[in-house]
């Protein structure tokens with residue numbers, strides 16, 4: 226029974242030689258890419274959130290596997306951070322301690338050093354340049370490709386009392402002049418702009434007239450030519466090293482392969498920088514990949530059973546399936562909205578705003594969505610189609626649980642995914658080298674799907690980080706059984722070869738399975754398949770089991786799909802299997818099992834909690850709900866998302882503290898001076914009213 230220890234036949238993911246996916250690639254062939262800002266992804270949590278889940282690290286190319294920190298507000302074992310930096314963290318952002326490398330990075334940059342920061346989504350990257358900008362005289366210039374999100378980022382900073390502004394094409398001439406004047410007058414702490422604006426001679430002249438405290442280059446992987454988000458404009462940023470050599474630069478990204486790291490260091494001329502590489506583990510995310518079997522029903526059961534009433538994102542490959550799935554969810558009473566590049570911009574923006582501003586909306590989207598969404602309380606990310614690469618999967622799933630509370634990354638995956646993705650690559654454009662790299666990406670993704678080992682171990686290994694089995698993924702929680710499938714594989718390959726040689730026929734999986742099972746159908750009758758030696762040789766397995774076998778053999782390149790009709794043919798590794806030189810181990814797809822919330826919170830590595838309010842009962846629960854109602858109302862009045870008022874975790878902190886004095890509110894994690902002044906009285910009133918009603 227302890228067969229799970231068998232090595233899986235699929236090769237380990239190719240780490241070094243895997244340049245990421247296409248450059249400016251549309252979500253499905255034939256679809257055009259959206260405007261730049263819309264297709265980008267970012268990974269900073271909302272300002273004011275020190276981030277969660279980031280582990281610790283060492284500098285220059287080295288990563289250590291320290292246990293990751295817990296949720297926001299919990300202390301972390303890395304104490305760095307000058308007293309002045311800690312004062313700002315507490316007074317402005319409302320937190321008592323830095324997590325992971327934050328303190329060390331802030332000290333280094335505030336002291337005038339350059340830094341390259343690789344930190345996962347939710348790790349708290351933005352604080353690494355926001356606090357040095359407040360510590361150093363002058364204005365911190367933040368270079369970001371996410372024009373569409375700058376207004377939100379600035380609003381969030383202003384809600385903390387930070388003087389921030391942005392310069393981009395959404396401003397009219399007068400507005401832009403006012404921002405420029407404020408910069409020159411030294412009235413800004415932070416100024417956001419896109420790279421294409423920064424490299425203009427006019428902008429550089431402006432910067433020389435004012436006082437720049439630092440340059441923060443966000444989404445720095447965009448400078449990497451083979452990266453999945455390459456932006457030509459980023460290449461121009463190397464001039465900062467020449468023209469402003471005395472001003473510290475900090476480059477940040479959540480994309481983590483070593484190739485990208487090296488390339489961005491070179492292209493941004495960060496040769497003197499100190500490197501901070503965090504653990505890319507997101508311990509609060511539970512990874513689960515289930516065999517696809519009526520995917521939509523599986524999705525609805527998953528949401529209804531585990532995440533009812535919670536916010537989530539469902540990714541689909543095509544626009545058509547986005548629309549269909551959104552409708553199907555809505556019909557089941559799960560509030561869902563579609564988002565894809567085929568919708569008009571106003572509808573997209575409206576749906577995005579509802580997702581951000583309302584609680585419990587499920588966004589059904591193509592990969593065009595995600596991009597810089599700062600929503601911290603996304604409780605699940607579901608994939609109904611296979612992502613093209615592990616980088617893509619990691620980024621998309623990373624949008625769950627940015628608040629550090631428990632979240633689920635769920636995917637349904639089946640034979641059709643393998644066939645479709647292989648076909649997309651084979652029929653796609655691009656050089657042979659490009660196709661090879663896409664195949665390597667897909668193979669690594671398939672290996673993750675078919676692994677019998679811990680998914681997190683495999684995911685992190687892809688990013689060059691070794692770890693121990695996590696206890697919070699499906700293969701850890703419910704280890705799949707493996708079996709020796711060499712003979713089954715030989716039977717299947719023999720069937721393909723006999724059909725081809727003796728009948729000149731090639732078929733898709735359905736007909737091949739019928740031959741293996743010896744099941745009559747008109748096509749078999751017409752071609753006298755029952756006379757073949759392979760007729761019925763596979764009757765020991767069910768049709769469903771054969772589908773599982775074919776999917777795994779295809780993922781392992783022992784079987785391949787060919788031609789317009791995706792007929793099955795022996796794959797590159799078939800010969801070794803047929804000769805018996807290669808032993809095949811496959812996994813049994815486990816029966817659908819559901820990890821309950823409670824068991825997840827108990828088993829969640831790294832201190833993930835089940836959900837912000839899960840542990841609250843009775844009067845505490847009532848107070849939490851009252852605070853949530855107040856937050857919804859306040860957010861609506863201010864026209865900002867509720868989490869920009871306070872996060873769920875902060876509301877729980879208020880419930881636990883039950884403050885009766887303004888001063889006591891200051892001890893709650895996530896409440897800085899500005900918010901205490903702004904919301905303090907209202908919070909005390911809600912708390913007092915709840916106490917009176919008990």
Ligand SMILES: [Zn+2]
Nearest residue numbers: 679695698701
């Ligand atoms: Zn695991």
